[in-house]
Amino acid sequence: MDILSDRPKIGQSTRMVLATDLDGTFLGGSKTDRTALYDWLRAQPDVQLIFVTGRDPEFIAALCAAGDVPTPEYVIGDVGTTIARFDKARVQPLPDLEAPIAAAWRGLSDEVQDRLASVDGLWLQKAAFRHRLSYEYDDRFDRAALSVLDGLAVDLIVSHGCFVDVLPKGVSKGPSLLRLIAHLELDADRVLVAGDTLNDLSMFQTGLHGALVGGAEPELLDATDHLPRAHRCRHIGAGGITEAIHAHNLHPTPPELPK
Numbered sequence: 174m175d176i177l178s179d180r181p182k183i184g185q186s187t188r189m190v191l192a193t194d195l196d197g198t199f200l201g202g203s204k205t206d207r208t209a210l211y212d213w214l215r216a217q218p219d220v221q222l223i224f225v226t227g228r229d230p231e232f233i234a235a236l237c238a239a240g241d242v243p244t245p246e247y248v249i250g251d252v253g254t255t256i257a258r259f260d261k262a263r264v265q266p267l268p269d270l271e272a273p274i275a276a277a278w279r280g281l282s283d284e285v286q287d288r289l290a291s292v293d294g295l296w297l298q299k300a301a302f303r304h305r306l307s308y309e310y311d312d313r314f315d316r317a318a319l320s321v322l323d324g325l326a327v328d329l330i331v332s333h334g335c336f337v338d339v340l341p342k343g344v345s346k347g348p349s350l351l352r353l354i355a356h357l358e359l360d361a362d363r364v365l366v367a368g369d370t371l372n373d374l375s376m377f378q379t380g381l382h383g384a385l386v387g388g389a390e391p392e393l394l395d396a397t398d399h400l401p402r403a404h405r406c407r408h409i410g411a412g413g414i415t416e417a418i419h420a421h422n423l424h425p426t427p428p429e430l431p432k
Contacts, residue, residue, distance in 0.1 A: 188219035189423045190359060192249075192350055192376070193414060194368040195226040198386050199242070201369070201410025206431050210411040213428035214243045220424065223353070225249040225346050227307065227338065227372055229300050230257065230264035238262060247357075252330065252338045252372055253349040254278070254304035270352055271304070277341035278304040281327060285339050288321040295337065304344075308337040332371035333390060347375030365423055367414045369393065377403045382421040386413030 191214070193199040200207070214220055222245040224233060229251055237244050237259070248257045248264050256270040285306055289295060294313030297306065319329055319337070328345065330338040346368075354361055366376040367384035370393055377383045377397045385397060387409040397403040404420045406413030412431040419427050 187221050187359065188363065188425075189418075190221045190223060190354075190364045191414065191418075192223040192225050192364055192366045192381075193384075194346075194370075194373050194376075195224060195228055195236075197369040197388065198367050198373075198384075198410055199224070199414065201386065201388070202408065202412045203410075203431075206408065206410065206412035206415065209428050209431070210415050211241075211243050213415075217424070217426075221246050223247045223249065223350070224259075225253075225350055225366070225368075225373075225376060227252045227336075229303070230255060230266075231301060233259070233264050234262060247353060249346060249349045249353060251303050251305050252307070252340060253344055253346040253375070254340060256349050256353055266303075267356075270349075270356060274304050274341055274344050274349070277326065277344060281325060281341065282306060284325060285322065285327065288325075289319075289339075292318045292321065304341060306339045308339070309335055310337060311335075330372045330374075332392075336372070338372060345375040346373060347377075347379045350376060350381075351379055363423065365414075365417060365421060367417065369410075371396070382417070382423065384414050384417030386410055386417075 214222060222243055224245045233248055245259045248259050254274050255266060257264045257266045294311045295308050297308055326342040328340045328342050365382045368376055369386050369389040371390055374393055374396050377400055383403040384406055385403050386406045404417045406416045408416050408431045415428045418424055419430060
């Protein structure tokens with residue numbers, strides 16, 4: 174059994190919360206650095222874990238079932254359009270928190286797909302979507318072609334040199350994380366966010382303590398250059414998260430710094 178499943182729920186004796194992106198961040202870095210961070214998290218009942226990712230609930234459930242990573246208490250998935258508890262090995266959406274997101278997306282999916290169908294070099298990802306659409310693109314794609322969505326109440330995130338996310342206007346990782354923090358009555362000053370691409374930008378714009386892990390997308394580094402709490406990490410992925418825990422002094426017994 175994962176030790177995290179025996180922890181008190183978030184808000185009870187919570188000293189620190191790690192709200193982290195997955196690909197390139199929590200799942201990134203060397204095996205040594207990942208193991209050190211994961212073992213530390215499993216051993217700290219006062220450190221709570223939230224996954225904040227573009228991945229869908231099915232991927233997250235499968236990842237946790239494999240047993241390699243610590244299990245989160247909560248999940249913000251689908252680039253911020255899913256807000257859920259992780260319980261009984263499943264991502265279980267929280268209807269009250271998701272209601273404004275669902276309402277904002279209602280009726281948009283078909284319209285977005287119709288308008289983007291004629292854009293060269295752009296195709297829908299093979300994933301189950303909740304209140305958003307995500308596309309991939311190749312070198313035929315012209316970003317200016319996204320103007321076909323002008324007039325719709327959506328936001329666009331182009332990231333990692335190959336992805337386009339279409340989200341309800343005003344919805345992304347950062348705003349959804351703030352909604353969850355308020356719902357759980359957390360001390361925002363004890364929350365560390367971690368990410369590496371432009372779809373993580375809104376997390377850093379919240380003003381929370383941040384870990385821009387090593388190898389982060391240059392566009393993300395440029396966009397966060399003015400944010401004093403967005404720590405630029407030397408180490409990649411999990412090692413960068415550990416580095417930021419030290420840099421922000423968020424726990425009295427932090428994991429050992431990477432070599």
